[in-house]
Amino acid sequence: MTGVQATAHPAPAETPAPSALPQLLTPAEEVPVLAAADEAEKVAAKYPNSSAGAHWDSTAKILYINLVQPKAKQADHRAELQSAISLTSAKLGVTTKYRTVPLSLDQQNAFVDRFLKERAQWGGKAAVDNVVTASVDELTGRIQATALISAEQLQTAARKYFGNAVDIHTGGVPQAQGRYEDSPLFFAGTPLWKAGPGSHDVGTADCTAGFNWRRHSDGDSYVSTAAHCVASGENLYGPNESQRLGYVGTRYLNNYEYVDFAFVNVTRAGTTPAGRVWVGPADTGVFRNITSVDAGTVTGTTVCSSGAFTGLICGKINNRNTAAAVNGITIERLTCVTGSQLTQRGDSGAPWVSTPDAGSARAWGQHVGTAYCDNSGDNKVDMVFSTVKNIAARVGATLIVFGAE
Structure with missing residues (x-):
């Protein structure tokens, strides 16, 4: 394959002038959003499995903070979390809303981990050979998986093992x-x-x-x-x-x-x-x-x-x-x-x-x-x-x- 001959990169000390820099990759409106999300995570870190991260809705211009439904004795923690996060977000000029989700980030990853590691138990060789990706929908807590063959039988087997919170679609091989x-x-x-x-x-x-x-x-x-x-x-x-x-x-x-x-x-x-x-x-x-x-x-x-x-x-x-x-x-x-x-x-x-x-x-x-x-x-x-x-x-x-x- 031919192309333009590679040229030497500028030495580290030769910082390009601002005019030479490409267009910003991060939209300006997302800069305070990322700062607000970082602060929210710091606050939530005090309470294990209380946070499921955040989601920026660029259309509605709202930063949704995902919080796990607390147990009765943790209700005061929820109020404290929301108060601290709202205060920080307001200072940054970010509109924040809260939504309850079924699983924290750690719980989401544990669910994916179990789903894939136990493929042989719930789906046999067909699942081991053909179920190639899995993730969790942060809002519903449902597993979303990809299989290389018709997914219907695999989905039935997975739901029998894990309950109804599994959807399997047919897709291609990860590259x-x-x-x-x-x-x-x-x-x-x-x-x-x-x-x-x-x-x-x-x-x-x-x-x-x-x-x-x-x-x-x-x-x-x-x-x-x-x-x-x-x-x-x-x-x-x-x-x-x-x-x-x-x-x-x-x-x-x-x-x-x-x-x-x-x-x-x-x-x-x-x-x-x-x-x-x-x-x-x-x-x-x-x-x-x-x-x-x-x-x-x-x-x-x-x-x-x-x-x-x-x-x-x-x-x-x-x-x-x-x-x-x-x-x-x-x-x-x-x-x-x-x-x-x-x-x-x-x-x-x-x-x-x-x-x-x-x-x-x-x-x-x-x-x-x-x-x-x-x-x-x-x-x-x-x-x-x-x-x-x-x-x-x-x-x-x-x-x-x-x-x-």
Whole structure:
């Protein structure tokens, strides 16, 4: 495949002028919404299983706070929660309403976890081989699943086992996006190749570098990518085809875990994993400073994947509890994004971001692939990513933000 020859990225000190930056990825109205949702989650954290996150209705301009129906002795907690959240939201100018939902975020993920892990018990080999995704509707608490074959018999079996709160639709196979390649030279979103000398044209990347991390166990800085793109010990190259960037270290890709992630040990002299991310088309020279990390609870807001193969692909968060079987490995607690365009192979490992102002970026997660995670029956493919929050907890590392290199 041919294309425009890749050019050197600007040095980290050469911050582009504001006029060179692309249009804001985060609508201005969503900036205070995200702040209000973050504050709501901090308040709710005092009461386990009281919160089911939040949802931004961009049409009605209302931030819905999802609260679990409290037990009688917790009614005072509900009142305290609503009072504190309303006060904060009012200061930020965000209209907030409350709605009662059946399951907290932890309970939603536990339901998905049980539904997939117990496929053999409720549906036998047919369920194990053909039920490939599942998520929970945050309003109803119902499982929404996808099967590769006619769903009617599987749905009957699942409802007999779990009760009526299960809907199964027929859909396609989740696709892992990328070949065994990934690792960043400087910034998140840098293209990666397995081969050194050869064609490193724009749009030919095998995978995309995710965010950069500082590992707790040794204090060292690492590049990252999707584990399904790479093999342990594999050499990786960035835009400089004559020098190896590094090699793949520890990979995290196990059944019923929450991440598709690999550390890349950087060996190329002078390479520093930085708290910045490329934002724009595949050949972009524009970057943003990473200044914040998403809390992993809100739905309905805009996020974008910045992949080295496809460039910027944006959509709205559909849910935060999808599980998908990718290449025989079931990955849980994925965030599902619905958009008018889809990421492609070569975007695996890409950073998911939003840009609340002209120079910064908020880190949301690392790209996994595509899946039928909406499960509305319209056979529409969506995109999924592992959240920064889940990655950090699983691998024991802190995402590197701008100024903390």
